[in-house]
Amino acid sequence: MNKPELLSPAGDFERLKIALLYGADAVYIGGNFNLRANADNFNLEEIRKGVSYAHERGKKVYVTVNIAMHNAEVLKIKDYLLKLDKIGPDAIIVSDPAIIKIARENTNLTIHLSTQASTLNKEAVNYWKQEGVKRIVLARECTYEDIKTIKESVDIELEVFIHGAMCASYSGRCVLSNYLTARDSNRGGCSQICRWDFELYDDKEPLKGDKPFTFCTKDLSLIKHIPDLINLGVDSLKIEGRMRSAYYIATIVKVYRTIIDEYWNNPDAYAYNLKYEQILRRVANRDSVPQFFNGIFDKRVQYYNGREEKTNQDFIGIVLDYDSQTGLAKIEQRNYFACGDEIEIFGPTDEMKFVITELYDEYMQPLEIVRHPKQVVYLKVPRAVFANYMVKKA
């Protein structure tokens, strides 16, 4: 059994650095032809920069190329794959088999099959293995038993989503976005209609609960099942969210890094720690459950909340620098905070909690309140901190 890789999303180079710093073994990023067309995707130079940065640290980068092509993309894809091949990411994540064929015939790119292909069973996995796919990102509808059966039946790498938002549909089987907003969901234009409220009618009579009808589901969290996944021999544990913030990435990656290491290093002594679950809850804006993993996909996994999702304002800043002479940390603001607030600063393996007693503006004038987004301030901290440490409300 190998120790599974922790795989994090990275929406841009800054988040790529954060993900790797906080403990991810690999990141996945979007270039052209991916399913987050409205994210800050990486251009080829940024991919080159990200791949170099990761490889220098012994980490990996996978590039998503997971659209369902229309004819127009067919003409462009080969050139793009050739350019990617020269950069040398560790794999591309693909769903369209024509892209697999073009990549295999023209490049040395390693191919991972996207969850968009909705692979749920050993026969499908066998098919893709014969096609030269090295790893399958399993469908989110896979149960524990599905994963076990596939792992026992086929010698191929498996990647499983462990955390993040869920499609309400089977991946690839929703074009609500096309019909309601003329944006093509399978080419990256998804406008998340599944989060909208609708009125439900039964034989033309309203069927109305206390909250409107929606497709929306709770998020996925397999925090309690990491030992199960490790024991199954799953090769990669994947976090969803290429459009999420650096703070979110740092927090989620750090928690899962800790759990994986704790269990891997001493499985007999491992005990589930509720504290980690509480940390994850604080950065989420929806409740989370294990979803299909434990075979439950009834009313308990739906999210009926009238679109009132929580806005997280815990994240108050990011450390830019630290001066050991003065003991002052240079902070860039993300949310309102003030002198007298109790805060926590955390890094990849470090955390500290204290009350703010000294705060200065960029001209070193004393300050009581930090109210402006991206305002740069100086904060007295009890011990050394480093760039990219996160500052949050305690």
Next chain:
Amino acid sequence: MKKAVIINSLKQAQDIVDLVDAYMVPIQKFSMNYDHVFSLSAIKEIKALNKEVFVIINKNIHNDELAELQNLLNDLDKIAITGLVFYDVALVNLKTKLKLKTDLVWAQEHMTTNYATINYWYDKGVKYAYLSSELTKAEIEQIKAQTNMKLFVNGFGYVPMFSSQRRLVNNYIEHFNLENHQGPKQIYKEGNYYPIIDKENGTTVYSNYVLNAIAKLDVDYLVYNSYLINDEDFKIILKYNKSDKYPEEYGFLYKETIYKVKNNE
């Protein structure tokens, strides 16, 4: 151009036999997006009508369903249906493994969108492709010009636009403890009603309009879906290819979808 018809009942199949070239038959346990599904014995009766018969096996398959699926595929192969309409790639592997003679129809719904992927499946021995309903007419014509694959395209009826393993209507009703009158369900948003069905294999949501692009398409098989269409009205459509009740509605044939991508070259 052949008329391929998704039927609602055996009686309907018998009733329209002179108007169709092929039946597309959803089957019990392994189909989704259809209100009416048929048993193996019903399929044998449909086969006896001496038309082409395509059986739709389009649900996403879990491992614990594979044994039953294999038995079903062997049975269907014995009755010599024309084709198996598949979504899950497991069927491609099983066709080889079980040495099935029945041809395959690649039908990954919204992802059957370009000639290169169609040709990929053609090279794997797949004989037919059921194109996405979200293509433009120009894209369909370009695909036709670039492939030898026989093509199916939806020409008439409500079009599925969302499929989930979750039973979303049932979940809502149970969550809020509502009384289900078992009537046809719709969801409403901004002036539009969308049919929604909740079946054993999950939930499907359909377009708010009845597609009627018969006059604009020229492919090997034009698909007519009778779901939610009165039997008599459906017969008129099959017979005359038009109806006062269902004006022409072209869906995406002349409407391109967009997706924003910054220039990352």
